[in-house]
Amino acid sequence: MHMANYIAKLGQQIKLRQRVVATAITYMRRVYTSKGMTEYEPRLVSPACLYLASKAEESTVQARFLVFCIKKICPDDKFRYEIKDILEMEMKILEAVNYYLVVFHPYRSLTQLLQDAGMSDRELTQFTWGLVNDTYKTDLLLMHPPHLIALACIYITSAYKEKDTIAWFEELQVDMNVVKNISMEILDFYDSLKTNLEEKINMALCKLPLKQ
Template identity: 30%
Template structure:
């Protein structure tokens, strides 16, 4: 994405320190105890997956899916889970992200049909049918954008990831570079399930994803190479790597199909006006 990240609203309004995140979540969700924080994390991971599933069903670009995921996380950073039912918010986030990234309206009828398919896929946690219409998504769209202060431009780590990959040392052959790109891209997508998008600039997340992916493939020398580059804060990069590795450890500790239904049951149920 063109433009200057450092002068953007993304950097000025949505790159926070850890204490600010804790305070905002406490104000929105009254989270303080570690057990509640773990539940909050599990629910957010599920909602990220839900948003991604709708985007994939719509055959959206990864950038649109990532933008929508960040919209959803930003919304629940400021608002209680009781503010908007999750399927409606995820669908609206995909719709709004498509407008912002492609500058065109996504067909609402197609989006509603995609949500019906996804709703059925997660029927162990969600009600049986997607109950919303296009007008509900349009109404929620303004509510979502207003809650984000209409700060809708999101900078992602995908472009710097490809840039750094092109400058890797010569001993990384083309086959390894291809595997590394695929693996690091997946790590970037997984990083959306963590708080790193609120804590660090995109280029540092890209570096961390390359390092995590390289280590997973048996190459432990990439961090040393990045140490020689200017403008790379390796302390931050190491912290991002820790967040991502902690996420991979965390998702091994619970059964989504057993735990998520109870958490979802505490969220609001749709109250719809009769069709006109």
């Protein structure tokens, strides 16, 4: 989650579209399903994922500019990598994700679904969109198809805002149990935030052996 925030921060600095960031986060999560944190240094993997995602999503960023942005937002030496390192890691990431690069995101189905459910007013869209954004801080995107994540977020919104969408959900040909489970996991995630994680993660990161 911490590294997802880092990618998001970098993406913001470079002014990349949300989809590029989301793709980068997905790559990173996929990488760490097969590699360990000590094997591939997360502080290098994150920008390299963003770099690869920018190419895959047709918004290529210059490696030089990326390195420049890293320096700008993370003056810490532990985050400092050169262009060469990023290019090398890009290759390793390609291998680690086994060259599967197409990623679908809940966002597109979300807009369509919200419209269909008659929930497309500004407030509800905004709330649900926020929920979807937060799911990128969890592992859900590795486990569930994007349209179900979108549905779960709509489900939470409708339960929370007391919108009656039960009939609409019933008409959809989806397994509501899965949707409910995803919803519960998202809620659990918010629960777990009650403990202050940020510090813990920073401490854990410092313990990682440095490969330099």
